[in-house]
Amino acid sequence: MRSVHAVILSSLLALSACSSLPNRDPVRINVVGVEPLQGQGMEVRFAVKIRVQNPNDNVLTYSGVALDLDINGQPFASGVSDERGEIGRFSDTVVTVPVSVSAFSVIRQTYGISQMKTLNNMPYVLRGKLSGGVFNTTRFVDSGTLNLPGVATGSR
Template structure:
């Protein structure tokens, strides 16, 4: 009987260790995906609101897949908020993989007016893409930020 209990405990301990080792990457916070601006396309413009299709390149630096539940993001031009958006039901990002996703982003007349009222005094403008990615069942959202500058000079 004692031998049976010892064998049973060993089996339970082995199963517990296997379970924990299989889920070990979920016990640590994943490294945030790298998100960059790939393209911005106007899809609809009304007097008060403009809708754009924002193409984002998302790269997973982790050695395990990231099941993306949703994203929130905003685009700033020359330090001013230009457009914002949220998206859900995105695909799982494979380990060390990347994908380009198309998401909606919305601006309004006031934001456009702010950009036109204070035009850049140089031949370039700065942009920033900021936001966070929520993972299905994996704790707090992972923030991302990318900054850049675009030249308006003809080449």
């Protein structure tokens, strides 16, 4: 019976500790660049550059980044980086994450693009996380429009 009380008490203390953490504003993420990388076989790779803004009064420390990129409402690319760093209070930095695109995604996007008249202003949704341990992982979502590099968009 004492062990049950100990577990309940420990759980309540843990919950009250979490509720006493200071409120943090969400980080702001913007895609600032997409550059082609060397791929393997049928794989296509890009370096996605994101600007991470920390609007808080404390330093944001991260030890890894994961991204999922959807284009035109379809899954397109995903990637991870073991990059480590800190984003100072009320500061920002650019983080680069290599992402891979499967051949199936390329085919699906090529078909979707063929239905469009231009490659300019393609809608995207970027989901990801900055890993910071159990209680400090920061998840984010960004959306907007982009132009894919290295793709011909019309006649010369």
